[in-house]
Amino acid sequence: MALSGMRGLSVFISDVRNCRNKEQERLRVDKELGNIRTRFKNEKGLTPYEKKKYVWKMLYIYMLGYDVDFGHMEAVSLISAPKYPEKQVGYIVTSCLLNENHDFLRLAINAVRNDIIGRNETFQCLALTLVGNIGGREFAESLAPDVQKLLLSSSCRPLVRKKAALCLLRLFRKNSDVVNVDGWSDRMSQLLDERDLGVLTSSMSLFVALVSNNHEAYWNCLPKCVKIMERLARNQDVPQEYTYYGIPSPWLQVKTMRALQYFPTVEDPSIRRALFEVLQRILMGTDVVKNVNKNNASHAVLFEALALVMHLDSEKEMMSQCVALLGKFIAVREPNIRYLGLENMTRMLMVTDVHDIIKRHQAQIITSLKDPDISIRRRSLDLLYGMCDVSNAKDIVEELLQYLATADFAMREELALKAAILAEKFAPDLSWYVDVILQLIDKAGDFVSDDIWFRVVQFVTNNEDLQPYAALKAREYLDKPAIHETMVKVSAYLLGEYSHLLARRPGCSPKEIFGIIHEKLPTVSTPTIPILLSTYAKILMHSQPPDPELQNQIWAVYSKYESCIDAEIQQRAVEYFALSRKGAVLMDILAEMPKFPERQSSLIKKAEDTDADTAELSAIKLRTQQQSSNALVVTDQRPENGASQVGQPGMVLVPSTSNVDHNVVDQRLTQANGSLTVVDPQPTAEDHAPSGDILGDLLSPLAIEGPSRVSAQSEYNNVHGHEGTLGAGDALALATIEDQDSTVKPIGDVAERFQALCLKDSGVLYEDPYVQIGIKAEWRGYQGRFVLFLGNKNTAPLDSVQAVILPPSHLKLELSLVPEVIPPRAQVQCPLEVVNLRPSRDVAVLDFSYKFGTNLVNNRLRLPAVLNKFLQPVQVSAEEFFSQWRALTPPLKLQEVVRGVRPMSLGEMASLLNSLKLLVCPGLDPNASNLVASTTFYSESTQALLCLVRIETDPADRTQLRMTVASGDPTLTFELKEFIKEHLVSIPTAAKPPAPVPQQPIASSDPGALLAGLL
Incomplete structure (x- = not known):
């Protein structure tokens, strides 16, 4: 777009770029919007040049991210301008500012139609571009006949016909009725005879959409597609500008072969023979070269040809040739080609009579299992799993067991499951099966x-x-x-x-x-x-x-x-x-x-x-059966001296379950002849329901999870390994973390401090007369970084300082070395790296202890690495929201009526959701009493997942509401629903942050001065 001569626009852009901060930029933008609004009110005094300049400014402001809620009429009116500069501005700004449902677009339909049926080719291109970018149902109904005439017109230049084909494709996708199937079969066949490759490529895009909707009506076009393939394969009449690195129009080749895959088969022997000759030429003529661009183009054609070969289920010789070619590709250095080779070889498994040929490449496939790229490793695992049979099961399962010890955590569960299935399906004898499963449990017990x-x-x-x-x-x-x-x-x-x-x-x-x-x-x-x-x-x-x-x-x-x-x-x-x-x-x-x-x-x-998502689904079933209370079960599996023990799990925090249902736990004891009879359990293939999976009932985990040894400062007394009843340490395990008894009492409410840090990233986690622990955190995606500030508030040193992180299974935590002695009036910083592996509400715990004089102080403090720290608010449009919302069904979408909600206004509830990093999207729900929010959740296993939340409130009863949560992962949906519910039912009292710590020098007598730099 040419901006020369528009001095006012250039000055405005320079002013915006020179702003020192966001607030200054906003003031400059608001001033300009006010000026534009004033000038538009006096539109009669505006020249076409001035109107064009102000509309350009509106577009620039819109592209900066500011709302532009006026001036749309002026932009649309420029479409009717007689001169190209004004008309161009009108089309560009209208296509950017308005969507297909905007009311102002109806005013432009006649002006756009006049340009389409006019004689000015430049205006026709502008109009077709606008319709192709915006084209809604009204545009499709009003303009489709005129666009079809342009596409079929022999008098129009190729440039206009190309745009007409793509414009008609957009209108067809919006409303398939715009193309009459009965009348378009012959027209499409005529278009496929086009000699201009630009028009032919655009027409082929339209043809792919048509045959994907109804291939029966276009059988007469199939020979034309084969002729196009012959023309391109022989490089006949292909202009130089459509030859890409020596490959004749690779885009057209790919689209043509994709269109052919929508037809069930090719019956005519001559057409079939001609098609196979073309495919043979493609298979024989493709090789890996150093030029990346040529590789990309040639392999796009090749892999589409492979897909067509598999679709046609051709003779075994060509199948063997395809497998041999793929075997060569999975051995090259380029990772993208290896990935495509493995993926297509996996698809070849669906074709009969090629399994034996694929087995010849087993060694190379196993080598790919150790590739640095995890996506290649996954495709190798899929391929090994699919190609396994009785003849090679032992070798493949043995390789999977060896690889299991070094495999990524993200793959181990899938590896374990597939190895177990292969051992069961293809075991030469049952003793070998038992050996494999026991090895599996021994090497990867956490993932079995x-x-x-x-x-x-x-x-x-x-x-x-x-x-x-x-x-x-x-x-x-x-x-x-x-x-x-x-x-x-x-x-x-x-x-x-x-x-x-x-x-x-x-x-x-x-x-x-x-x-x-x-x-x-x-x-x-x-x-x-x-x-x-x-x-x-x-x-x-x-x-x-x-x-x-x-x-x-x-x-x-x-x-x-x-x-x-x-x-x-x-x-x-x-x-x-x-x-x-x-x-x-x-x-x-x-x-x-x-x-x-x-x-x-x-x-x-x-x-x-x-x-292979069995573990997550089992976790959902288990958690829904639990009767949660507010208490937390805190257990620790460390030796008496407090040192961490390699290979043992740390502290686990789960809802306490005092209400255990004996009917669910065990119903095997019945009264018979005056004595109790025990009927042994039977595991089944069904879900862990009492009636179907008796072994699952008898042996399944109870609601209270985690190691069973509890010891802090008290004498070691383990109920599982020694005689005696529950000691003080065991009773401590059933108390909330903050209620643990200690001779040194904390200053302030530890629970309130934790809740406050759940909503912000810096503050005081814990403080007592001797020590102050502060936190400063930053989060990016599924990774986070804490800095723990350990401050000695007194004039004597703190001795025997120990800090051990007790992580839940869904977090990977790495704490730097903590010094054993903190000097008087000093502060040390200890970085802590956090990686979120999967969605969970469990909490990591910092087990912190020290000696001051004769006082031995030990505290377990929850770390605010909670679910909302891995959320990122995201704004979604109504179209995106409702398309996702309708597509998701249980267990990806869960609904619950929540009672006991603290009464609050809709604005307060929206503020609460925003503080939890759930962006409230006003206007999406037509009911003013409802709230709709969206966010993105990040974890190493799920990557970025869109989460949608809808809360329906009852104005007559603010103590209850109905909440619906949806996402692409069932575990995430359940965990997020429970997380929001916890905050709605018991609103954190620490929603308002604690008073800031006074910023005084470390040498002062004020204990709060230790975190002055932090806060």
């Missing part, structure tokens, strides 16, 4: 879902010959000094059922089996303890008549857990203790597991239904 070990139990239970071998392997794994908790579960279960089959083997007596399993009890979390208690009962049952010493040891365990606070553990301990006193009748009561009925594998079903 319960369904995988449930499936092992099913196979072992249904095959008597396999039972001694499985029990022996489980016994061998228990000899390892450190094994994953899932391995403890499966080993304890198998040994409980079948350890009596190993009685003659050394180290496999009932007493020895009990001893080695019981050694693991102090290391497991609460949900695993019920499994071990069941195992002890089974061991006692199989050792009838019992060894008195073994019986006393097991009875001592049951006696200890009879007073356990966990209802599931307590119930089992009481009932098994009572059952074990019945002597020989125990053999009948605790009978062995019956065989399972044959059913579809739950692993295969989940892989098909959820695409």
Whole structure:
């Protein structure tokens, strides 16, 4: 656009660019808008030049991001101007400022139509460009016939016809009725005879849209498409300007082959032969060269040709040639070509008779599994999974197990699931299957879902010959000094059922089996303890008549857990203790597991239904069954000296579940002939419902999760590993973090400080008479960085300073070294890096301790790395919002009626949502009592995901509302809904920030001075 001669516009742009800050720019823009508004009110005195200048200014202001809510009529009126400069401005500004639903566009339809049917080609191009950019339904109904005439006119120049074809394509996408199918088949065939490649390329774009909608009406165009391919393949009559790096019009080739894929088949032998000759020429003539641009163009044509070959399902020779070509591409250095090669080879698996040819490239595919690019690794995994069969299952599964140890965390769950499925589907014998699954659990226990070990139990239970071998392997794994908790579960279960089959083997007596399993009890979390208690009962049952010493040891365990606070553990301990006193009748009561009925594998079903997202969906099911209270369960798995222990989980914060439903936990105990009868569980392929998955009920995790050892300053007293009842440390685990007893009391409310830091990024996290801990944070996407300011407020040093981060599973946290001594009146800074792996409301904890004189102070402080820190407000248009909203269904969209909301006005609620980084979008909901908000969530696994929220309030009852949350990830939808609900039901009292810390020198006597630089 030419701005020469418009001195006023140039001066205005210079003024805006010279503004020193945003506020100064806003003042200058407001002043200019006021001036333009005044001049437009006196429009009769405006010359065409002045009107054009002011409209240019409006466009520039709009492009800066400011709202321009006037002057639209003046912009539209310029379309009717007789001269090109004014008309050009009118078209450009109208297409930028107005959308297809704007009322002012109706005023321009006649002027645009006059330009389209006129004789001035320049005006025709301007009009067609506007319609193509904006073209709504009204434009389509009014202007489509005129655009069609231009496209078919032989007297129009190619430039106009190209624009007419693309304009008609836009109108067809808005309203398919504008193209009459009956009349357009012959016209389209005529257009495909066009010699001008520009017009032909634009017409082919229109043709692709037409055949995608209804290919039956355009069979007569198929031979024309093949002729176009022949013309381009032989480089006949292709102008130089349409030859890109020696490739004749690659865009037209790609579009033509894409159009051919909408036809089911090619019946005519001559046409089919001609098409195959063209495809053969493309396959033979494509190679990797150094020039990136040529590679991109040639491979765009090649991979579209491969897709067409697969669509036509041609003869085996051409298929073999395609696979050989792809095998060459997956070995080149260029990552984009390797990716496309792997992706297309995976698609080739859908074609019959090529599996054996693809297997020849197995070594190279396995090499790609170790590629630095994770997208290539994922495609390699997909390809290995698809090409696996009985002949190569052992090799592929072995490679996956080896790769599992070094694979990215983002891929391990998918790797584990696919390795388990392949082992199950193609196992040459069941002992190999057991070996694979146990290796899988040993190498990647955190990423192995319960369904995988449930499936092992099913196979072992249904095959008597396999039972001694499985029990022996489980016994061998228990000899390892450190094994994953899932391995403890499966080993304890198998040994409980079948350890009596190993009685003659050394180290496999009932007493020895009990001893080695019981050694693991102090290391497991609460949900695993019920499994071990069941195992002890089974061991006692199989050792009838019992060894008195073994019986006393097991009875001592049951006696200890009879007073356990966990209802599931307590119930089992009481009932098994009572059952074990019945002597020989125990053999009948605790009978062995019956065989399972044959059913579809739950692993295969989940892989098909959820695409390896089983862990997230299971988490949703588990969390929806919990009855949450405001208390937090805080457990710690560290040795007595407080040092962190490698390989063990840290503190886990989850909602406390005091209301455990015994019907859900266990319904296996029934009264029979005056004695309790235990019916053993059966895992099934169904969901973990009480009626369908009995093993899932008996062995599934309870609501209270995390390690079970609790120790801070009190004497080590672990209920799981030692005799005795719950000690002070165990009672502490059930208290809210801020309620922990300490001789040194904090200054101020720790909970309020935490809530305040959830809504801002700097402030005081904790303060007592000796120390002050401040935080300053910054967030970008799914990554964050804290700086912890540890300040000594006194004239004596702080000794034995320790700071340990206890992270939840969804956060990756790395804290720099913390000095053991903080000098008097000094402050140290400790950076903390944060990476969000996936959506969750769990909270990281800072375990901070120090000595001051004789006082040993220990505190566990929640860190404000909460869900909203990984949100980024985003403005969405009405069209984008409603298209996403309608497309999402449960569990991607969840709705709940929330009661107990603190009464507040709609404005206060909007402010609350904005403070949580949910951008309230006014005007999207026609009901004035509702709020609509949008944001983007970032995590390493999901990347950027759009989240949409709708809150419907009841003006008559402000204590309740209906909330709907939608996103592209089911876990994120659930977690965000619960997160918002928590803030609506109990509005943080620290919404207003605490008073700022006085900015005084560090040498002053004011304790708050330690964070002066921070705040």
